[in-house]
Amino acid sequence: MKFLYALLIIFPVLSANAQQCGRSFEEVPVSCIQNLSSNFEKLEKREQKRIETLERAIEENKEGNVIKLAEIEKDLIFMFDRDIEKTRKEYEDKIFLFQSATGLYGKLIIKSISKTVGSTKEETKSTCSMFINSVVFGPKGSEIVKNVTLSIESIAGAWSVDRVSLDEKGTDFVLRREHGICVFKRVNAYAFPYKKFIQEEEEGKVILLYFGLFLIGLSIFLVARTIFQDDERYKAKEKLEDAEVDEKRETPNDFVLKYSRPFFKRYFTPVIMGMKGRRKIKEKYKRTLASSGMNKFLSPEDFYAFKLFLIIGFPIVYLGLRSFLEVEEDWPLSLTPVISIAGFFYPDVWIKGKIAQRQKEITLSMPFIVDMLALSVEAGLDFVAAMQRVIEKAPPSPLVDEFETMIKETKIGLSRAEALRQLSWRVDTLPVASFCATLISADAVGADIAPILKTLAKEIRQKRSSMAEQEGAKAATKILLPMIFITLPAVLLIIAAPMVMKLMGGE
Template structure:
């Protein structure tokens, strides 16, 4: 019964929220059957009665005419509207607006954002606290999620809200499986598995559709700026795309960290195996002795998988799947092949270590060779003009002023 009441209240609030815009559309519909001359006359009459919005509308229509007299009359009407307190008229005079109040895109985007905000606020008011805590424990197995301090200010301050109010909605969506399939590997490659689930990540994207425009509007009011409100749909779109850009950057950064750490970790793994340790013990030794990096974290995850019953081949495949790099895939494939035929992995690890170091050296040499080409354009456009000015300026001045 409680759930039925909740849905009824939500429906009523959403209808009330969307009712005002439809009333506006109904008011504008009565102008559709009027000719341009009749519409201008009607707007002028309402302008004389003190309707500043109609003064602005009439001014806009006069400004669209070709004659200078009509444009001059349009400017006067817009100035009158601005003096009467119409903000859009003042923004138009400052150059902030190209034409009427808001485009259709702004209008309908605002309706959508308001509806979404009402939906979220209603959930905040009526969602059962105990039910949320129980579902959270059920999904996470009673474990606390990882800290968000090291993952950026946006995630840090957004997570309490979208985790509490948006994720429960996403978890009930029919496309939940598609969301998991789409974001599971990205989260694993970026090392965010303990921080965000696929549902959390999609909730993060949805939350920022509303969050970014709210921040924009708050900054606009606080700084008393006249930034055009037509930017709100663009900012909402940026909010939806931002998490994808952010996680892509984290994946690239983590992959570079893995490449940098591979030579040392594989060397140490080879030495540990040759010293008589088995594969799991050698991996444990690498995790203990190596500097804490993305690769050591992945090795630690692989050790846990083996200890809870996964085979060595399965754990190595999962490692290659998570990191998603050619180097690690080759490393894991070689070890899986050696394990399948029962070969000793000591010599294989030693050969892999040598190969990885040689590849890294060749990549460093390649980067050094391309550095000269990359620095050519800054030199050509920044350093050379400055040197030319310093050398040629005295000569030019002497030629212009003449010898003393």
């Protein structure tokens, strides 16, 4: 129950945190910057990756313009464009959050940017200047407010440098000239546009909001169902479950199912049991679970509850790992709905894999078991006794388990023909269907089944051999593409490389 109530709390809390930051310079409080402080490191790592990419390009290409670009963009906040109006439009009144050289958090806004280009005739100087307002939040609620003008000019062809310390203890930023461009750069501070911080926080916000509303609605529904369901009925159901055989309470060796089962059995299955469409769910998944052998562990209602639970379970695990591993940049929030959808369809993919694996094991073990059955019948045992003998002596396999289920069904009153039909329905493979149909026909006319079983074993072996040949033929086709796109180019490279190197050496 605590788990469900937690879902009701998470998203309102997230929404409240999102409202702490304003849009204008005056509306950005210290609490907002402190909440966003973890993004300094993320954005710095992203910036380092970008510079490293440029540096790799330098090593590979050795192009002067690439070298210039890497040098200019390292620690860059913004550059003065040749079209100064374009620079003003982009950066004037733009807010930056920063961490000073001494580790204090602050905010700054660029109020004005100007640039003049000197004329030789008039002997005027070229200048680049900017005016900024800044607030540094000190300890115990103190603030350091500064209005700073940074200006550089060319003197005898050489440009001056202007530095600023916003917390009055170390150089934070510098305005200087690099490769013919005026640039405003970080020195010992970290500074990034306020919009980048907000984007980090609001990434996938709209999608997450709708997803959160869905989870809240689902949680309220489940809580209501748990509170208002018939207690007597639930207690009776628990007593029936306790009376079940131990094998039905065991959980198969599957990580997701093992740790999800306690939750969906307690909170989701009761909801499914009370749904009007329960019969359709049962009809849809009953045979699927029987074919996979999972009907001993999961009812159709349990399986559908498993699917619904993973709509919530997968995103919770994703968000938890995202926070714990500190990989928010690489694992975006916008993937959460996709992961939720993947959670709903995961049980279907998992159960199909179980069915394919089980059917393969049955097909492989069938000739040996049918031979044992034929020998037992020839030795004088009736069909049921012969099958019981096979169950005792044959190595464990899904087919042996199915024979055991069939024996139990005959003991509770089902006819042999009906038990065989149920076996064919559960396993849902062609060899078993053929085996059951042949035995039902032989039983109807009273024929001796020993030679029939021998013939069946022979046919099953032949079919298995033909299937192996078909798989071999498919393998030849599948390996063709890797040979064309991987092996052949490598061979051509080995053959052609010496000739190319020889020609290059000759030149």
